[in-house]
Amino acid sequence: xxxxxxxxxxxxxxxxxxxxxAGELPTFVLPDITVQPSQKAGQGDYNTNAAMLLSKVxxxxxxxxxxxxxxxxxxxxxLQEAVVAGAGFINxxxxxxxxxxxxxxxxxxxxDTLCSLTIGAGKRAQVEFVSANPSGPITIGxxxxxxxxxTMARLLEAAGYDxxxxxxxxxxxxxxxxxxxxxxxRYLQALGLDVAFPEDGYRGDYISEYAQKLVEExxxxxxxxxxxxxxxxxxxxxxxxxxxxxxxxxxxHDQFFNENSLFESGAVWDTLKAMEANGYIYRAKEWEGASxxxxxxxxxxxxxxxxxxxxxxxxxxxxxxxxxxxPTYTLPDIAYHRNKIERGFDLMxxxxxxxxxxxxxxxAWGIQALGLPADxxxxxxxxxxxxMRDGKEFKISKRAGIFDTLDDLIDMVGADAIxxxxxxxxANTHLTFDVDEVVKQSNDxxxxxxxxxxxxxxxxxxxxxxxxxxxxxxxxxxxxxDELTFIRKVLELQDxxxxxxxxxxxxxxxxxxxxxxxxFHPIYDRVRAMGDGVPEDVGKARLRFYRAAxxxxxxxxxxxxxxxxxxx
RNA sequence: GCCCCCGUAGCUCAGCGGAUAGAGCGUUGCCCUCCGGAGGCAAAGGCACAGGUUCGAUUCCUGUCGGGGGUACCA
Numbered sequence: 001x002x003x004x005x006x007x008x009x010x011x012x013x014x015x016x017x018x019x020x021x022a023g024e025l026p027t028f029v030l031p032d033i034t035v036q037p038s039q040k041a042g043q044g045d046y047n048t049n050a051a052m053l054l055s056k057v058x059x060x061x062x063x064x065x066x067x068x069x070x071x072x073x074x075x076x077x078x079l080q081e082a083v084v085a086g087a088g089f090i091n092x093x094x095x096x097x098x099x100x101x102x103x104x105x106x107x108x109x110x111x112d113t114l115c116s117l118t119i120g121a122g123k124r125a126q127v128e129f130v131s132a133n134p135s136g137p138i139t140i141g142x143x144x145x146x147x148x149x150x151t152m153a154r155l156l157e158a159a160g161y162d163x164x165x166x167x168x169x170x171x172x173x174x175x176x177x178x179x180x181x182x183x184x185x186r187y188l189q190a191l192g193l194d195v196a197f198p199e200d201g202y203r204g205d206y207i208s209e210y211a212q213k214l215v216e217e218x219x220x221x222x223x224x225x226x227x228x229x230x231x232x233x234x235x236x237x238x239x240x241x242x243x244x245x246x247x248x249x250x251x252x253h254d255q256f257f258n259e260n261s262l263f264e265s266g267a268v269w270d271t272l273k274a275m276e277a278n279g280y281i282y283r284a285k286e287w288e289g290a291s292x293x294x295x296x297x298x299x300x301x302x303x304x305x306x307x308x309x310x311x312x313x314x315x316x317x318x319x320x321x322x323x324x325x326x327p328t329y330t331l332p333d334i335a336y337h338r339n340k341i342e343r344g345f346d347l348m349x350x351x352x353x354x355x356x357x358x359x360x361x362x363x364a365w366g367i368q369a370l371g372l373p374a375d376x377x378x379x380x381x382x383x384x385x386x387x388m389r390d391g392k393e394f395k396i397s398k399r400a401g402i403f404d405t406l407d408d409l410i411d412m413v414g415a416d417a418i419x420x421x422x423x424x425x426x427a428n429t430h431l432t433f434d435v436d437e438v439v440k441q442s443n444d445x446x447x448x449x450x451x452x453x454x455x456x457x458x459x460x461x462x463x464x465x466x467x468x469x470x471x472x473x474x475x476x477x478x479x480x481x482d483e484l485t486f487i488r489k490v491l492e493l494q495d496x497x498x499x500x501x502x503x504x505x506x507x508x509x510x511x512x513x514x515x516x517x518x519x520f521h522p523i524y525d526r527v528r529a530m531g532d533g534v535p536e537d538v539g540k541a542r543l544r545f546y547r548a549a550x551x552x553x554x555x556x557x558x559x560x561x562x563x564x565x566x567x568x
Numbered sequence: 569g570c571c572c573c574c575g576u577a578g579c580u581c582a583g584c585g586g587a588u589a590g591a592g593c594g595u596u597g598c599c600c601u602c603c604g605g606a607g608g609c610a611a612a613g614g615c616a617c618a619g620g621u622u623c624g625a626u627u628c629c630u631g632u633c634g635g636g637g638g639u640a641c642c643a
Contacts, residue, residue, distance in 0.1 A: 040587075049586060052623070062623075086587050087623075133643070173643050259643095285641095304641050315570060322641040329643050357572055357638055383573065384637065425581070428573060430636060432580085446592070448606045460603040467603095499584060511582055514591070525608050532602095546603085568606065 001105055001115060002078075003494050004046055008035040008092055011073055012050050018072040025068060028057045035092070037492050044081070044091030045099075045488060051088040062088025099487050100476040103548040106490060111554035111564075115493040119501065120161030120347075126340060127153040129351035130246065130253070131168040134238040135179045136204060138245045138406040140433060141353075144385050146406075147422035147561070149351040150251045151506040152380065154559050159501040161347065165252070168336060170259040170329070171235050178202065179238075180231025186211035187230065191220050210237050245406050249415045250561040262335045268327060271335040271370065272305070272320060280308045280369040287317040312365040330359065334366030341372055348377045349504060357381055380504050382427050388434040404435075413438045416562045420447045423510035423560065446514050451565055453517040454557065456524050457550035458566045464530065464543050471543035478541040482523040486545075489519045490552045497559075513556045520549060 012033045019025040035048045051066035058065045066084040073082055078098040085091045106114060129149020132142050149165070156163045170176070182201035189195060190211045197203075214222070214233060222229060239256075246252070262268050275281050282288070283305050286298035302323030307330075309318045320331045340348050352360055360379045367374040387404060409418060417438050425431045438445075464471065493512065500508040528534055529542040557564045 034584085036584075036586095038587095039590090043587070047587090052586080055623070089587070135643095170643065175643060298641090301641070306641095319641045324641080326641090328641070354572075354637060355639090361571090381572080386636095429581095430574075437580095445606080449592090452604090452606055456604075456607090463603045495584090503584075508582095511591085514582090518591075521607060522609085524603085528603070530603055543603095568604080 001102070001109060001491075001494070003117065004092075004094070004491065005035040005037070005495065007076075008046055008079075009033040009048070011076075011079075012048055012069060012090070014074065015069045015072040016050075016054075019068050022072070024071075025058050025060075025065070028054075037488070037495060038091065043085065043089075044083070044093040046092040046094075047085075047089045048092075049089060051084075051090060055088065066090050096484060097477050099484055100479045102487055102491070103476050103479070103483075103545055106487075106548040106551050107544075109551070111551050111558060114551060114555040115158070115490070115497060117159045117494060117497055117501075119498065120156060120159040123161050123346040124164070124344065125153075125156045125161040125347040125349065126164045126166055126343075126345045127156065127349045127351065128166045128168055128340075129153075130242075130251075132242070133170050133173070133175060134235045134242060135175050135202065136238065137206065138242055140387050140404050140406060140409055141385050143249070143406045143409070143418060144422045144427075144431060144433075145351050145353060145382050146246060146249065146251055147419050148380060148382055148427050148506055149349075150249075150561055151419075151423060151509065151559070152349055152351070152500075152504065154561065155497055155500045155506055155509065156347075156349075158497045158559060164254045164345075166255045166257055167253040168257045168259065170332075171231075172260045172263070173329075176231055176235065177227060179207075179234050180227040182207050183210055183214070183234045184225075184227050184230040187214050187222065190215045191223065193223075206237075206241075207234070210234055213237075245410075248410050249406070249419060257336070259329075259332050259336065262332050262339065267335045267339060268332050271338055271366075272327075272331060275307065275320075275334075275366065275369045278369055278371060280311070281320070282306050282308070285323075289316060307362070307366065307369070309362055309365050312368065314362075314365070318362050330362050330366070333359070333363050334370075337363055337367055337377065338370060338372065341367070341376075346376060350377060350379045352379055352381055354381055354383050378504055380427050383430045385422075386430060386432045388432060389436060409435070416451070417445070417447045419561050420450075420510060420513075423507045426505060426507050446517075447562075448568070449521075450513050450517045450553070450557065451562070452568060453520045453524075454550060454553035454564045455566065455568050456520075457546045457553065460529055460543070460546045461550065462566075467530065469530065469540070469543065471540055471547060474541040474544040475537055476541055476544065478538045479545055480527065482527050483542070483545045486519050486523055486549060489516055490548075493552070493556065509556065509559050513560065516552065516556060520553075 012035070013030055016025065016030055020027055031053065033048060033050045035046050038044050038047050051069060052062040054065050055062040063084055066088050069090060070082055070084065075082070078095050079092060080095040081093040083091050109115070127149050130138070130142060130146045132138065138146070153163045153165050178198060178200065179202055181198045185195050185197045185201065186208050210233065272281065283303045285301045285303050286295045287306050289310060290298070304319045304323045305321035306317045307320045310316065318330065319328055321327045350360065364374045364377065367377070406418070412435065421433065421438050422431070496508050496512045500506055527542055529539050529546060534542070554564045
């Protein structure tokens with residue numbers, strides 16, 4: 001579909017160049033002209049503030065610059081009017097019949113590609129999200145990360161990128177050992193042996209369930225085994241569970257990347273060596289800038305390996321390899337991002353929790369210390385989700401076995417409601433997820449408000465089919481102002497996708513969806529396609545319009561990973 | 569201490585340096601001879617404060633005040 005902000009901006013740019021050539025404007029480097037959709041009636045369909053921005057370099061008042069632009073502006077058929085307004089805006093009004101004809105374009109593009117852009121054409125993007133270690137099920141807390149990452153991926157695809165969804169995990173740490181030992185203890189207990197449960201072990205019911213399964217599958221053959229096979233078993237079960245849960249909310253990762261592979265390939269130590277070669281690494285008991293007091297405290301420690309993050313403005317250097325020779329998780333994380341860059345992605349988006357806020361900076365500095373570009377890596381920081389139930393907040397603790405699994409939540413409110421509510425706030429602000437509020441399936445629930453718009457379209461078309469009315473070959477010029485309003489709103493989806501992608505703000509699609517539905521419902525009320533003395537040809541055009549509207553809602557719901565029901 | 573985020577309507581939140589700051593909920597008052605009312609129409613109600621940059625600031629910068637989160641030789 002034609003992207004009006006771009007073609008109009010090109011027209012303005014060409015007009016400016018023509019004006020300069022004609023000597024009506026002084027010579028200056030043409031800036032990027034932006035054209036945006038107008039928000040208010042009477043201001044045309046699109047507008048630009050170019051004349052105001054150029055007023056100074058043009059050495060003329062804004063309105064005069066605008067007049068000069070208009071004088072040299074070519075007028076394609078789709079452009080009905082371009083006028084100067086206000087302090088120096090140029091308002092563009094499109095030819096209504098050109099807009100009405102877009103109904104066919106919308107239907108032709110269909111629910112999979114409507115309003116797709118080309119800004120990512122030929123480029124590969126990667127979105128890394130969820131990345132929870134397989135030590136427990138997916139919780140409500142993870143859900144926001146999952147939904148944000150997947151929606152970002154969908155939007156990137158709509159923007160033309162070839163997108164890979166990746167899940168990074170660690171199955172080698174102390175926590176996984178503890179998981180294995182927890183299962184081992186439950187297994188032995190299930191065999192009737194009196195064994196102590198590990199302190200700080202994982203107490204979730206699912207561990208006991210796995211122990212029971214293990215007894216059924218293997219009997220007591222693992223009685224004398226160490227924790228290793230238990231860890232492997234628990235991990236496999238856990239991953240199966242995690243994937244199953246994510247699948248329920250329409251999320252599928254393309255790639256699961258094991259941190260351990262970075263150790264096996266030697267990448268971790270190679271990375272450290274490369275950083276060292278660039279002068280960012282040293283070994284010491286305490287960091288170089290530490291006070292005498294701190295040095296004294298560290299006197300008994302084994303020397304650790306430090307990364308000079310202070311060179312990038314950090315308050316102190318960071319440990320890469322602990323005194324016992326084991327790397328902190330930051331080092332493999334740097335190696336991981338180096339690996340991503342080597343895989344040749346044009347864009348890497350990383351969805352992280354707020355508790356990693358400081359961490360990602362160190363990783364970015366690590367990339368710079370390697371002499372690699374860090375500007376293609378973008379991080380979306382997800383602030384905490386506060387979970388409420390019965391008017392009270394409850395905390396999630398994996399190890400204590402207190403958590404609300406995403407599975408339970410899906411059972412209660414459904415995948416669609418979860419996907420929508422998790423996009424209900426911009427990622428970098430705190431979100432309160434009130435289970436009772438979301439469970440409430442009442443008029444005030446925007447999920448149904450949006451889906452009902454699709455239902456209504458489907459219902460009309462179903463009814464038309466039953467009456468044997470065909471909408472093909474409709475005369476779209478018979479459509480009215482209401483329908484035009486909706487078509488303009490559909491066009492805005494292009495801007496929403498561009499904005500969401502450029503600013504890494506997937507939540508914008510959720511707010512747009514509400515607006516689109518709010519534009520639709522009043523029109524549905526007024527614009528009848530059948531009965532009530534609606535002329536046959538007008539009804540046919542309106543039917544065609546509702547078919548396009550249905551495509552639009554399918555597209556928007558699809559971008560949010562939600563379903564588009566035919567009936568409520 | 570340092571870092572990050574947030575202060576917009578009674579409540580929950582949108583708002584890409586532009587024109588008269590938008591929704592939903594709640595409150596009040598209306599609309600069902602209907603392609604499904606899980607809807608529609610209408611009323612009341614708001615940018616924490618002070619400077620700065622700008623033709624123009626809710627938006628950018630600085631500071632103050634208030635709220636939340638993060639700050640390991642854990643992962």
